[in-house]
Amino acid sequence: MITNKKNIGLYIHIPFCERKCDYCGFLSFPMKETERSTCIDFLLKELKQRGNKPYIQDKIVDTVFIGGGTPSLLSGSQMDQLLTTIKESYNLAEDTEITCEANPNSLTNDKLKDYKSSGINRLSIGIQSFNDEVLKALGRLHNSEQGITAFKEARRAGFNNINIDIMFALPNQDMSLWKDTLNQAVSLGPEHISFYGLQIEENTPFYERYKNDNLNCVDDKEADRMYLTACEALKINGFEHYEISNAAKPGYRCRHNLKYWDMSYFAAVGPGASGYIDGFRYENPSVIKTWKDKIKNGHIADLNIKDKENIKDAMSVFCFTSLRTSDGIDTKEFEKKFGLSIFKAFPNIENIIYNYVNNGLINISSDGHITLTEEGFLKSNDFMCEFV
Numbered sequence: 001m002i003t004n005k006k007n008i009g010l011y012i013h014i015p016f017c018e019r020k021c022d023y024c025g026f027l028s029f030p031m032k033e034t035e036r037s038t039c040i041d042f043l044l045k046e047l048k049q050r051g052n053k054p055y056i057q058d059k060i061v062d063t064v065f066i067g068g069g070t071p072s073l074l075s076g077s078q079m080d081q082l083l084t085t086i087k088e089s090y091n092l093a094e095d096t097e098i099t100c101e102a103n104p105n106s107l108t109n110d111k112l113k114d115y116k117s118s119g120i121n122r123l124s125i126g127i128q129s130f131n132d133e134v135l136k137a138l139g140r141l142h143n144s145e146q147g148i149t150a151f152k153e154a155r156r157a158g159f160n161n162i163n164i165d166i167m168f169a170l171p172n173q174d175m176s177l178w179k180d181t182l183n184q185a186v187s188l189g190p191e192h193i194s195f196y197g198l199q200i201e202e203n204t205p206f207y208e209r210y211k212n213d214n215l216n217c218v219d220d221k222e223a224d225r226m227y228l229t230a231c232e233a234l235k236i237n238g239f240e241h242y243e244i245s246n247a248a249k250p251g252y253r254c255r256h257n258l259k260y261w262d263m264s265y266f267a268a269v270g271p272g273a274s275g276y277i278d279g280f281r282y283e284n285p286s287v288i289k290t291w292k293d294k295i296k297n298g299h300i301a302d303l304n305i306k307d308k309e310n311i312k313d314a315m316s317v318f319c320f321t322s323l324r325t326s327d328g329i330d331t332k333e334f335e336k337k338f339g340l341s342i343f344k345a346f347p348n349i350e351n352i353i354y355n356y357v358n359n360g361l362i363n364i365s366s367d368g369h370i371t372l373t374e375e376g377f378l379k380s381n382d383f384m385c386e387f388v
């Protein structure tokens with residue numbers, strides 16, 4: 001194990017899917033197999049180029065997250081190439097958490113075995129719902145049976161750290177269907193459950209239907225009730241609700257995602273991916289051709305003095321990322337990090353906080369942590385805006 005180096009995360013963005021889901025606003029495109037394999041070649045090149053940077057060489061990577069898009073479209077040998085390149089180009093910690101996102105319809109038994117032997121040790125399966133009508137309305141390519149099978153096969157292949165993603169406030173979904181999805185999710189026995197409310201993203205078929213009043217959406221109050229029902233159900237079943245949309249069995253919080261919320265540094269590779277290293281933020285081009293051209297010319301997005309984060313921004317980010325978690329803002333840590341109290345940095349915040357406390361939306365602990373309650377999580381966007 002290498003010591004005296006800062007630990008960072010590494011995110012790899014796989015920019016393709018088999019087909020686009022109707023609600024999806026992520027940067028992913030339907031691609032044929034040859035296009036996909038070209039993209040992987042470029043990802044491998046970028047991984048090497050970025051791994052060579054001195055500000056990466058002096059760090060240890062202890063979390064890797066392969067997201068997308070649909071990483072499970074990679075064959076076993078493509079995943080192996082990806083992992084081999086990472087191992088060759090980065091200082092990986094012995095106990096690195098290596099997560100791969102997967103969709104039920106593209107996971108096969110052989111792939112699962114190959115992924116496992118390549119070094120993937122955490123799977124995040126996009127199940128979204130256990131109701132076929134709801135899945136159809138989302139434009140997903142799998143049905144509920146395939147979701148269940150994918151989870152069970154992953155277990156059989158030896159994955160002992162599995163997240164499943166589920167969604168609420170969906171068209172064709174009422175409270176009883178949501179409760180059924182929650183029950184089925186819990187009864188599969190995953191270590192981690194992410195639960196997201198539907199967001200209507202521009203430039204999606206859902207957005208068009210929403211504008212034309214043709215989406216059969218759940219209203220905001222019902223969506224709030226669905227969220228609180230999930231919080232309750234997950235707690236009863238032994239999950240720690242450690243972030244707005246994430247719950248884990250003790251010891252299974254996603255270490256990579258925690259880096260985003262505690263302002264740890266992370267490198268990122270792939271079109272549209274953005275990294276945060278040594279106080280600098282960088283962003284790769286989201287247009288695939290521009291991204292490829294930069295790699296071809298050896299000019300990948302780099303740390304640039306104009307993108308050095310200023311103290312005011314860093315204080316804001318510290319507050320609103322901390323507020324996403326059940327640990328909340330550690331006011332002592334804030335003072336240690338920035339050299340002044342949070343109430344001096346944000347002079348209006350004291351009154352606002354007490355207002356939220358009086359309405360049961362915020363708790364302040366005796367050791368100086370400001371945390372949103374579960375009802376508070378529902379209003380988190382409003383409160384986070386106070387720090388911008």
Ligand code: SF4
Nearest residue numbers: 017020021024068069
């Ligand atoms: S599989 Fe995921 S990334 Fe791909 S289109 Fe569907 S929601 Fe978007």
